[in-house]
Amino acid sequence: MNASFREQVHLYCEGLLPEYAENALFAELSANSDLRAEMTEHLKLLAAVKSHAASLRPASGTKNALFAELGLSLPQSAVQSATPNAAAAITLPQAAVGTGATLGGQSTLFTVFLSLFSSVATAFAVLFFLQTGWFQGGSKITDGGAPPPFQNSSLLASDPTNQAFMPHDTIRETTTIVRYVPIVQNAAGLNTTNHSDADGIQASHPNSLPTNDSEQASQQAQELPMPTPIAQEPQPSYPYRRSTHISASSSNPLSQEVNSSLPLHERPVSNTTEAPIFSRTKLGIIAGIRGVRSRSLPEATVEANSYPLFNNTALSLMLPLSPTGALGIEVGQEAYFLRYRTILPEQEQIVGIEKNPVLAWAGVSYRHTFLPNDLFSPVMNFTLGGTSIGAMGRTMLGLQYSIDTKTRCTLGVEASSLLYIHRDVWNFSPNVGISYGISFEL
Amino acid sequence: MQPDAITYTNASDEQLLLSIRLQKPTANAAFSELYDRYHGRVAKYCIALLGKQDGNDAFQETFVKFYHAAGRTVVENVPAMLTTIARNVCIDLKRRRKHTVVLDDDTPQRQSIPPSSGNYEQQELMRLIEIGLEYLDFDIREAFVLRHYQDLSYQEIAMLTGVPETTVTKRIWRAKERLKQVLSPFINDLNQL
Structure with a gap:
């Protein structure tokens, strides 16, 4: 040309x-x-x-700041006329956030919709479980006491001696310990017709064990002197004494005699307002590791770098603040899909950048366990932290399963978002995925 | 009626300046009226020349200096004086703050604006133009801004910047060429304009 x-x-x-x-x-x-x-x-x-040129205007509140700097009072007519302008100026950044957060407006709307939908669905799921009492075993909460979580479970249904438990009694151990026997149990609370385990042992060793509880009690009473000093000792407030075996503990004549020898007003009564004795949450450090299978929104068009050892993995150290809450730190790595525009110096052109780097992140984390004493419990985890390029927030909603007193598994959904700035424009990169992990109390 | 409530919609610039210079009780309202008349013009110049952050600072400093100048000197042409003050302020601010453009070392992928309508595309275009302006040399950018954001003639631009008109013409031509070059991946998507 x-x-x-x-x-x-x-x-x-x-x-x-x-x-x-x-x-x-x-x-x-x-x-x-x-x-x-x-x-x-x-x-x-x-x-x-x-x-x-038509879109350029001073920042909102500039006129007020200018008059304040000059030591002038803004005229009344100017105040009235400036108010709508200021309001209009304030709404501009909000519109920019809503439509300009990512390169695709539809992706932003989709992300917002998905976030709202997942939040509502999670809330409904939690409400449903709580409403149906699934986590509480269908029991009612007694006065000032924790509900018996496994009162209707099959384990206790097959064990009629559970009827001797007080309504506020709580069984903590489920795997290694079969049952706990209350010290306050009296003879009337025992059901001798249901000691099938003892019967079985007795059948295999007919000469070594008494035929029933009464005989066993009388036999041991003859062999052992009456432990009167023990009866005078102040009884602990523990409602239960851990037994080593079902038949041996449930028919322990020593404990029966000790308790029956106590005056009624001195018998130990469990205090339902006290903290649980065998609480799962102890004041120790909880170390956890979890993985996240996440995808970015919108879906990444560039493959992320692969670090198979530590990619999409998080490590945490939490300090329990209460039976339900814990605060700690978390570090991890995750890929975040970034899209923004910049200038090529050689061609003097604006170009779009798409990349999917694996970023290391670290942050402060708060974990809330809704039902800390139950086998299953909904948990929520919030993390606020940062990466090398911007701030990051994470939220995890899930279900926790307690393997034993110190080990817990968690499965849930996790959403995270990376907020970063490029050339004075804020962008965010959201990720949604499934989280799974395990934690140990040290 | 209180002095602050007086509106100066029909007052001339000279009357308003006189109120300010004589420190009448209505000086606040007079200065407010002058601000309302010319703040858009000054804002366009400052923000287009320096970007949003520094542009807003320059905008505010311009009016502060104008208020003090109006109190002690006779101003004949308010917009010309405001433009002169704004230009000096912008040059000072540019000298104080060196702009550096951080570029990524990754290999970029060229991409075009997705063909969608609505407010988002408009905002994206505005941002691209800001980036394109930022990439121009200051002299070229200034000439372009004075021409297309202030609607000054070539002669006025030459007088204000102190260069011949032919230089102004070349600078504006060069600015357009560079802007077209910078925006070339997206220029064909600007159908709605």
């Missing part, structure tokens, strides 16, 4: 082209499609610049 005609297009659009040159330009435009495209580009650029 002739450079002079391009310059003439520029001059024509600026109103500087002399009339005598216009005819030549028009003739060239009618014959030259490239020149027409050049003129179209020129006009589009000028229109865009005009639109940009």
Whole structure:
């Protein structure tokens, strides 16, 4: 294309082209499609610049700040007229956040919709479980005491001696210990017809064990002196004494006699307001490791770097603040899909950047366990932290299963978002995925 | 009626300046009226030249200096004086704050604006133009801004910047060419404009 005609297009659009040159330009435009495209580009650029010029305005509150700096009071009429302008100016950044957070407006809307939907679904799920009492074994909460979580479980249903338990009694151990026997249990609370284990042992060793509880009691009473000093000792407030075997503990004549020898007002009564004796949450450090199978929203078009040893993994150290809450730190690595625009210095062009780096992150984490004494419990984990390029927040909603007093497994959904700034524009990169992990109390 | 409640919609610039210079009780309202008349013009110049953050600082400093100048000197042409003050402030601010553009070392992938309509595309275009302006040399950018954001003639620009008109013409031409070059991946998507 002739450079002079391009310059003439520029001059024509600026109103500087002399009339005598216009005819030549028009003739060239009618014959030259490239020149027409050049003129179209020129006009589009000028229109865009005009639109940009119209959008420029001072920041909200500038007038107030200016008058304050000058020591002037803003006139009443100016205050009234400035208020709508300030409100309009304030709404601009909100619109920018809503539509300009990512490169695709639809992706932002989809992300917001998905986040809202998952939040509502999770809330409904938690409410459903709590409403149906699934986590509480269908029992009622007694006065000031924790509910018996496994009162209706099959384990206790097959064990009629459970009837001797007080309503506020709580069984903590489920795997290694079969049952706990209450010290306050009296003879009337024993059901001798249901000691099938003892019967079985007795059948296999007919000469070594008494035939029933009464015989066993009388036999041991003959062999052992009456432990009167023990009866005088102050009894601990523990409601239960751990037994080593079902039959031996449930028919322990020593404990029965000790308790039956106590005056009624001195018998130990469990205090339901005290903290559980065999609480799972002890004041020790809880170390955890979890993995996240996440995907970015919108879906990443660039594959992430692979670090198979530690990718999408998090390590945590938590200090329990209460039976339900724990605070600690978390570190991990996760891929975040980044999209933004920048300038190529060589070509002097604006280009889009897409990359999916694996970023190390660290943050402060708070974990809330809704039902810390139960086998299954919903948990929620919040983490606020950062990466090398921006701030990061994570939320995990899940279900925790307690393997034993010190080991717990967690499965849930996890959402995280990376907030980063590039050329004074804030962007965010959300991830959603499934989280699974295990934690140990040290 | 209280002095602050007086509106100066129909007052001339000279009357308003006189109120400010004489420190009348209505000086606040007079200055407010002048601000309302010319703040858009000054904001366009400062923000287009320096970007949002520094542009807002320059904008505020311009009006502060204008208020003090109006109190002690006779101003004949308010917009010309405001533009002159704004230009000096912007040059000072530019000297104080060196802008550095951090570029990624990753290999970028060229990408075009997705063909969608709505407010988002408009905002994205505005941001691209800001980036394109930032990439221009200051002299070229200033000439372009004075021409297309202040609607000054080539002659006025030449007088303000102290260069010949031919230089102004070349600078504006160069600015357009560079902007077109920078925005070339997206210029064809600007159909709605």
